[in-house]
Amino acid sequence: MAVNQDDSGRVTLVTGASRGIGAEIARLVGAVGDTVVVNYREKRPRAIAVAAEIERAGGRAHPIGADLSDEQSASEMIDDISRTFGRLDVLILNASGGLERGADPDYAMRLNRDAQVRLVELAMPLMKPGSRVVFVTSHQSHFYGQKPVPENYQPIAQSKRAGEDALRERIPELLERGITLTVVSGDMIDGTIIVRLLERRDPDAVSERREHGALPTIEEFASVVVDASIAQVESGHTFYVGGDDYLS
Numbered sequence: 001m002a003v004n005q006d007d008s009g010r011v012t013l014v015t016g017a018s019r020g021i022g023a024e025i026a027r028l029v030g031a032v033g034d035t036v037v038v039n040y041r042e043k044r045p046r047a048i049a050v051a052a053e054i055e056r057a058g059g060r061a062h063p064i065g066a067d068l069s070d071e072q073s074a075s076e077m078i079d080d081i082s083r084t085f086g087r088l089d090v091l092i093l094n095a096s097g098g099l100e101r102g103a104d105p106d107y108a109m110r111l112n113r114d115a116q117v118r119l120v121e122l123a124m125p126l127m128k129p130g131s132r133v134v135f136v137t138s139h140q141s142h143f144y145g146q147k148p149v150p151e152n153y154q155p156i157a158q159s160k161r162a163g164e165d166a167l168r169e170r171i172p173e174l175l176e177r178g179i180t181l182t183v184v185s186g187d188m189i190d191g192t193i194i195v196r197l198l199e200r201r202d203p204d205a206v207s208e209r210r211e212h213g214a215l216p217t218i219e220e221f222a223s224v225v226v227d228a229s230i231a232q233v234e235s236g237h238t239f240y241v242g243g244d245d246y247l248s
Helices: 020-031 044-056 071-085 107-126 151-169 171-176 193-201 203-210 218-230
Strands: 011-014 035-040 060-065 090-093 132-138 180-186 237-241
Touching (some): 011 020, 020 035, 020 044, 090 107, 090 218, 132 151, 151 171
Parallel strands (some): 011 090, 180 237
């Protein structure tokens, strides 16, 4: 993809951006003028298609493959961003996992906690004062320990809560560099792979959430993530999407 390397607009990395919520976030930040780094793990054709869509709409995009759970792969991605742009203004931590078939018991924690913290640490030297980290999570994770969690979602909920806690512990260090952290927490998001997997393994868990009202859509959730990358709020602020019963 052709990339304009001038200093206009922000350079934004969206992890897990080849499909679903991540792809929609990438489209929306591209639409507001950001140069979008479209990260993918293995879905290269999909990531290229997302980047091409952004560019057809008049935006700028740069797909990069990296397995965030692999330190060398993540480091190479940041090196690529450094060579291409020389900076990173927004890091949107959307990629997560834990329900994959055949995944080892520690995979969810390695990806949802360890990899998130490591990527922030790798990216910090490229992030100037005024930069922003956005951590994307779910109500089931954000309120872990306070609200019931579907059994099949436990590994994700526990590990993403651990990831959020670990990032919040680094707020003072981030603020020293002028970098702020925001969190976006949402109810189950209709149309996502996670909800589809849960519907196969634990359909009652999904139907129970639907009883509380319509689930947020991918578009609605992604729009709030973009807002969280821009809004002038205190570091650590959480944006909530759907699930009013969690918030009451």
